[in-house]
Amino acid sequence: MENSRRSNRGIEENTLAIFDSSGVKDARDVNDDRLAFLEAVRASSIVPQIGTAPTSKMLNAIFQILKDGTSLELIMASYQLLIELEKRFPRVYLSKFDIPKSSSGATVELIVINEAWSPFALGSESAYSERNLANRSSDELLDSLGFSLLLQGIAQLYNEMNLQVLDTKSLGNMLLFQFLVNVLEGDFLPRNTIYNETKNWVFLRESLLSMLLGSRRISYKSLIKDCLSIISERCRKDLENSSIKTVDNSDAAALGIALAELERGTCIAVQKLLVLIMELDKSKKQADMQGSTSRSDGSRIPLMEVILDELTYDEDLLSSFLQVFCDPKWRLEIILQYFSKYLTKPSVRTRKSNNSSDDATFHGVLKCFSNVTSAKSIVKKMSIEIAQLLLANGFNAFISLQEAGGISVLQICKDIVSAFHNLRIIDDIDRQLCTRTRAIRHGRTILYFHCGKHTKSFHFC
C-alpha cells in the first residue's frame, strides 16, 4: 500500500510537470502540453491492465482543462478522460458479497470512497473543508452556486436563437454540465438502490444530489426553470439555417458539427437530471412517511409540482416539453398528475399523507373522457387542445410502457378512440388540429393491428 502510494506520487509529479505551463507563452505549446498531459494520464491509469488511479491533483488538472475550454480538442479529450476515469475508478459503487447462511444468498453493500476526488465542493460538513484544505483549490471546484450559474449560462445560450458567436468556451460548458450530471448520477443510483433495500435514509441524505439541491445558496426554482427552457428550446431550433460565426472558416465547420452533437447531449443530460431529482423526491416521500427524515433535510417542493406549475401556464412550453422529454415512465406520470389537478376535486393535502394522486392511472383518466358530458366538463377547465395533447402523449408513453401489465392495450386503444371521438364532437370547429387527428390515427392503427392479432371480427367503433 505504502509502495503504491509513493508510486502514485511519482506519477503525479511527473505528469503534473507536463501540465505546468509556466514559462511557456505560446498558446499552441500550452495546448500541446495539456494534450500530452491528458495522454500521459490515460497511459498511466486506463491503458495498463492494473492502472493506478490518478491523484486528486491530477483530476483537478483535467477538470481545469475542461473548465478552461481553450480548444475543441482539449475539451473533448478531457471530458472523455474524466468519464472513463469515473467508470474505471467509481467513487460510489455497490459490492455484492455472498453470505452463506443468509437465505437471500447475496447481500449488496454500498462502498463509498470518501477521500476520492469530486468535482463538487458542497455543504459545510467538516469532511469537505478538510478536503478543500488538502486540495487548496476549493475555488476550482464547483459549489451549488457554480452549478446553477453554469446551467443558467447554458440556458441563455439556448435562448439566443441564432447563436451569433460561438466559442469553445460555451461548448466546454455544455460538456462540463454533462460530466457533472454524470457524476451526480453515478453517486445517486447506487445510493438509491441501497435505499430501496434498506430504507435507510442516510444513504440518500449524503448523496451529492441531495446536498446540491438542499443548498440555500441557489434558487431551486430558477434552476428548474433553466432546465425546462433548455429542453423546450431544443426542438425549436434548426441548426442548418442558423449562421454560426467564428474566427475562421474551418473552425466554423468544426464548431457547427460539434454544437449539434453537444446540444443533443446536453438536452439528454438535463432530462437525466430531472429524472434523478424526481427519483430522489420519490424516495424522500417514502422516508417522510416513515418518519426517517428530519428538519435538517429541508422542505424542498417536489420537482413534479414545480414542473406542473411551469407547464400549466405555458401551452407552448407544455407541447415542446412533452415532445422532447423522452423518459416514458415520468412522462406518463407528469401527464397523470396534470390531469389529476382537474379530474379530482382538490382535496386538502398534507405533506405526510399525500396518497390520493398515486392512484391515478391512464385508464382512469380515459374513463373521464368516455362520455360527452364528462369530457365537456373537463374541457371547460382545461382547453381542448391541451386535453388532446396530453391524451396523445400519454397514450404514446403508455404504449412504450405496455409491459407494465394491468389493463389491456386493447381496452386502452378503444378508450382512446372513443375519447377522441367525444372530443371531436365537442370541438367541431377546429378540424385541422394535427395533434388530435394524429392521435386518432394512432389509436386506430394500433387497434387495427391488435384486432388483426386478437379478434378477427372486430369492427371500429
Place this chain on the structure above:
Amino acid sequence: MPPLISRTKTRFSSPQLPQRKGRTNSYKFSYFKPPCMGSNAQWANPPSFWKKVIGLDDLLQDFYKEQSKNIEKESKRRTSRKCYNSDDDDDTVQKNKEASLSRCFRECEKTMQDVSNEDEFPLWGLPVFGNQKATPPLVFSELGRCKLLESFMNSKENSFLELSAEKEETLLQRLLINGWISKLVFVSGDVEAFIAIWAFNLMLYSSSEELRSSACDFWCSILPSKNEVDPPSIRIDWFPSAAELKKALEIYGYVLDSSIDISSLSDMAHGDSGSKGPPQNIRYWIKFLLACFRIRGTGSIFSTSEAQEFLCIIICLFLDRRLQGLSLLLYDCMQSIISFFEDKDWKSSCEKTAEALAYRMPKDLNCLRIVECISGVDTRSKHLRSEISFQILINCFDPKVKDMEEILKLLLSINVKDKSCDLFKMYVYLVLTENWLFSDKLVEDKPVILEMWGVYLRNCSCQITSTDLRSYASKVRNRASYLLQSTMHRRDYD
C-alpha cells in the same frame, strides 16, 4: 543557471524576437535529473526553486522591454563614443570584442530565425471530406402502397380521418417525429421495406434536423441490441448494404477511398479548398453504423471484411479536424465495431486493419493522432493500439522487419547528437514505440526488450542537451525523460 544566461543574451540581441519554446521549455524538466547523472532522490525539487526562476524571468522581461526602446539611442551613442576614442590602443581590443560579439549575435539571430521557420510543424489533420456531391432526391412515390398507410386508407373511417394521398408523406413524417412509427411496427411485428428505405434515406439525406434525427432514432430502436435479454421479435424486410453506406459517405464528400494517396491530402490545408465539410447527417451515419455493429453472430448485417473496412474508415474520420466534436461518437462507434468481431477473427482482423492504415498514413503527427484516438479501455482496443503503432513503426523503417529486437536496434542506431538527425521523426518514433510496447502486454517476460527501451530513452533524454536549439529537441527530451521515470517506476513496482 546557464539557460537563464543564454536567454538573456538572445533577448538582448533582438528584443522583438518571438519567444522560442526550445529554450523556455528547458525549465520544465529541470528537476528531471536524468538518472544516469544523479541519484533518483534528487529528481523532485520543491516548486519554490522555480518560482524564483520565473520571478526573475518576469522581471527580466519587463526590464528588456524597456531596454528595447532605448536600444537605438544607445547604439548611436556608442558609435559616437567610438569615433571619439578611435586612436586609443585599448579601444582596438574593445572594438574587436564588439565586432566578435555582434557577429555572435548575428549568428545567434540567424539560428533562431531558422529554428522558428523550422518549428512550425503543421497540426495534425487531414481534409478527409472534400466537396459534397448532390444528394439523391427524396421522392417516394410508392409510399402509399405500404401496409401501414393502407390500414388507414382502407378503413371505413377514412372519411372521418380525412386522409388524402397527398398528405401521406406528411402524415408519415409526423408519425415518425412523434415516435409513433416505431410503436406501430412493434405492434405489427414487421418493418416493411418501404418504410425501412424511406427512413434510411431521410436519416442520411434529409436536411431537416427533426426528420433525420427521428429517422435515426427509429432505426436504432428497431435494430436489436445485444444487451436486451429478450430482443423484440421484429422482422425487418430490408437492410442497407455496406455499399449503400459507403455511397452515402461519398456523397458527403469523403475522399479517402483506397484509390487516393493520403499523403497528397496532407498538403491541402483546411479551409483552402472552400468545402464546408460533411453535412450534419454524418452524425446519424455514425450512429447508425454503431447500432448496426451491435448485431452479432447469425443476424449480423455486415461481413468480417466489411467490418474491417468500416473500422478503417472510422479511424480515418478521427483525422478530420472538423469532426473533432464527434470524437465521443466516433469512439463509441469504434468500440462497437471492435467488439463485433468473433474471437477467432479478431487477431487477423486487427492486423489487417493496422496494416491497411499504416501503409497509407503519412508519417507525421497524423499517425500519432490515430494511435491516441484508440482509447485502450479494453483488451481489444489495447491490442489495436499496440498493433497500429507497431505497423506504422515498421512502415517508417522497413516493412519486412517483424522482429521486436530488430526494430529497437534500428532505433538505437540513430544518433541524436548528429546535427542531421530529424528530431521530429524521432519524436514520432518515440511515441509510437511507447504505445507499441506498453499498450499491450508485450514487454512482460522480456527483460531484453525492456533493457533496450531503457537505453533508447536514455539516449533521447541525456544526449539531447537542454540548450539544443533544434526543433522538437525539447519535446523528445521531455517525453523521453518522462517515460524513463515512469518505465523505471513500473519496473520497480512490479
